[in-house]
Amino acid sequence: MPQLRQDPTTKEWVIIAAERSKRPHELKRIEPSIEKPPYKKDCPFCPGNEYLTPHETLAYRSSGPADSKGWWVRVVPNKFPALSPEGSLERKEEKGFFRMMDGVGIHEVVIGSPIHNQLFPLMDDKQVEEVLLAYRERYLAIREDPRIKLIIIFKNHGQAAGTSLEHTHSQLVGTAVVPSNIRKKLEEAARYYDDHGRCVYCDSIQEELTFGKRIVMNNEKFVVLQPFASRRPFETWIIPKDHQASFGLISMDDSKTFARVLKETLLKLHSKLNDPPYNYVIHTAPIKDEWEDYYHWHLQIIPRLTTAAGFEMGSGIFINVAFPEETAQFLRQE
Ligand SMILES: [Zn+2]
Numbered sequence: 307m308p309q310l311r312q313d314p315t316t317k318e319w320v321i322i323a324a325e326r327s328k329r330p331h332e333l334k335r336i337e338p339s340i341e342k343p344p345y346k347k348d349c350p351f352c353p354g355n356e357y358l359t360p361h362e363t364l365a366y367r368s369s370g371p372a373d374s375k376g377w378w379v380r381v382v383p384n385k386f387p388a389l390s391p392e393g394s395l396e397r398k399e400e401k402g403f404f405r406m407m408d409g410v411g412i413h414e415v416v417i418g419s420p421i422h423n424q425l426f427p428l429m430d431d432k433q434v435e436e437v438l439l440a441y442r443e444r445y446l447a448i449r450e451d452p453r454i455k456l457i458i459i460f461k462n463h464g465q466a467a468g469t470s471l472e473h474t475h476s477q478l479v480g481t482a483v484v485p486s487n488i489r490k491k492l493e494e495a496a497r498y499y500d501d502h503g504r505c506v507y508c509d510s511i512q513e514e515l516t517f518g519k520r521i522v523m524n525n526e527k528f529v530v531l532q533p534f535a536s537r538r539p540f541e542t543w544i545i546p547k548d549h550q551a552s553f554g555l556i557s558m559d560d561s562k563t564f565a566r567v568l569k570e571t572l573l574k575l576h577s578k579l580n581d582p583p584y585n586y587v588i589h590t591a592p593i594k595d596e597w598e599d600y601y602h603w604h605l606q607i608i609p610r611l612t613t614a615a616g617f618e619m620g621s622g623i624f625i626n627v628a629f630p631e632e633t634a635q636f637l638r639q640e
């Protein structure tokens with residue numbers, strides 16, 4: 307019998323298709339990994355090619371001028387941005403019915419390592435910490451722009467996850483609007499808070515820790531779990547245990563712990579599933595809601611092991627072919 311499961315944080319339904327269900331090991335990526343070089347002379351993210359990118363907005367290097375070699379993390383504006391920093395927030399009407407405005411926003415790329423073929427989960431702890439500190443530093447800088455309402459930090463790994471450049475990188479996008487699907491997530495969290503006087507994410511953590519079977523990892527500061535209503539096989543969330551609405555409020559110390567937890571989680575997925583393509587996204591409150599009680603920031607990792615098709619597009623209901631209880635156990639095994 308298939309199961310319909312509802313995500314308490316969004317009220318979205320998913321189908322766990324028991325009949326077509328796959329054992330966790332059957333979802334392992336089978337294509338062999340293609341060996342990539344540590345340096346590529348035409349790669350805009352490789353050291354020595356700094357002139358191929360727009361001027362950096364942040365870099366960690368011990369000495370030397372901006373846009374020169376010697377960095378270990380470098381942040382640059384996206385050369386082909388989805389949104390541009392110029393423009394106004396004024397709404398323009400077209401024929402009185404359709405609404406439009408300038409595509410104002412900030413779109414930056416965080417180059418996570420000077421080594422072209424460095425995989426994120428195989429970096430040393432210190433390097434991952436530095437990447438996370440760069441996220442934090444750029445978040446805090448971008449939030450100062452009064453036009454920016456929300457900052458989304460994400461990483462795409464592998465072609466199936468939408469990467470166009472193989473050199474390890476992640477992205478930050480600051481938007482001048484709060485998109486409707488994010489607004490829905492915020493509204494559901496606010497509704498839960500109104501009904502219960504508690505945060506739905508804090509309550510989810512408690513429920514999941516009590517149940518235990520969907521927990522991948524757990525330490526003093528963070529819990530890693532595969533949610534009850536996982537949309538895709540091996541969907542994994544990292545949630546801070548202390549209530550905090552915005553990633554922008556994370557302390558330096560917690561940011562380092564978060565880096566190690568993220569790395570360890572990605573390493574488990576990497577080794578158990580043979581370097582699967584994945585996306586991760588940090589979901590955080592809009593800037594004006596950073597201190598609210600109802601929302602709770604978290605990171606979602608979605609491995610791209612299956613493809614969404616017409617039914618998902620038509621209904622918004624994802625069909626997941628694996629049980630999170632089984633995939634979480636599979637990841638926990640040494
Ligand atoms: Zn490169």
Ligand SMILES: [Zn+2]
Pocket residue numbers: 505506507508509548549550601602
């Ligand atoms: Zn909370």
